[in-house]
Amino acid sequence: MNPRSIYLDNAATSFPKPAAVPSAMTDFMTKVGANIGRGSYREAYDAGAMVFEVRDRLCRFFGGEDPACVVFTMNVTMSLNMLIKGLLKPGDHVLVSSMEHNAVMRPLVQLAEAGVSFTRIPCREDGSMPVTEGAPELEAYLKPNTRAVIMTHASNVCGTVLPAGDVGLFCKKKGLVFILDTAQTAGVLPVNMKEMNIDALAFTGHKSLLGPQGIGGFIIRRELAGLLTPLIAGGTGSISHTEEMPGFMPDRFEAGPLNLPGIAGLGAGLRFVEEKGLAAISDHERALTGLFLDGLAxxxxxGRLRIVGKMTVEGRTGVVSILPLTTDPAIAAARLDEEFGIRTRVGLHCAPSAHKTLRTFPEGSIRFSFGIFNTPEDVGAALDALRTIL
Ligand SMILES: Cc1ncc(COP(=O)(O)O)c(C=O)c1O
Structure with a gap:
């Protein structure tokens, strides 16, 4: 076993975190500790102020209309379940891309039994969506009962960015609800609800927003929030005389105590991203991705491997998948780990439809994903290792 560790699995979860993240969590747990919305004493007010501050910054960061419409959940999977299952009713139809993660597909497949149907918009073999400005091509997939488009902003398999702005414009024109899964772009690429006509934006805290696991959320337009059935019901610390969920935001969707240490950590991660700036973060990841692609060529x-997805740094995030042609992907990934200390992820990455689109199903791929703390030396080590193994 190689004692060194080169972490290239940032698309799964970012690591390491900025030092301010664990210290914000420790500070909260050792100095504040109280729940919000339940107690009438100083620590409860401090906790409430901390949560409001993070809500407010997330709202501004994503161009939301109201901090009260920022809802905290455990992760983007839970956010997508709450949005999809809260919105769709028997007889509804939705559009998705063929690049979706199972966090979108599995709730939809569950709902198929209840009479909700979906159509996949076929993407190209490099993961891109074949649409022009304003995505008029999507018209061909509409049915009289189409209610929404639910889409990832970038593929977690190959990093290809989907045209969220164009799809948002199309949805606005057609009166469709646009739900965007930002798991792979929040904290790397600009995402703005107003500019991109996003009705509900699902985010996760533990990837490029650099927070801990167990915190995520969604931001929703106020008008839409009123139309959704809350999936989780329980105590909110508000209007406790009634056994019905409150109608107001964010309590309508936030039953049970929140993950407050997680919110404190997410706040610190977001602060790091704000201070560094999205442009500097994406430039850094682009540079590493470019180096890696050049070395893979x-x-x-x-004939030793196939690069999966786009061949250039344009229109992609810092996620690169390869299909080894000289050995099995699982064996190659195990050797990268054991002999070189290079941590990647191999397999189908919870996105079977994306792999079918990319022609890597059922064997899957080895995914290398770069983060803000990776260096050109990490890229060089990965390339050296691949030259040896393949
Ligand atoms: C595109 C996409 N959507 C959803 C998810 C699920 O994220 P989480 O595990 O934070 O719920 C992931 C995680 O890899 C993802 O890449």
């Missing part, structure tokens, strides 16, 4: 030309 001769291996591809020699």
């Amino acid at each position: 001769p291996l591809e030309a020699a």
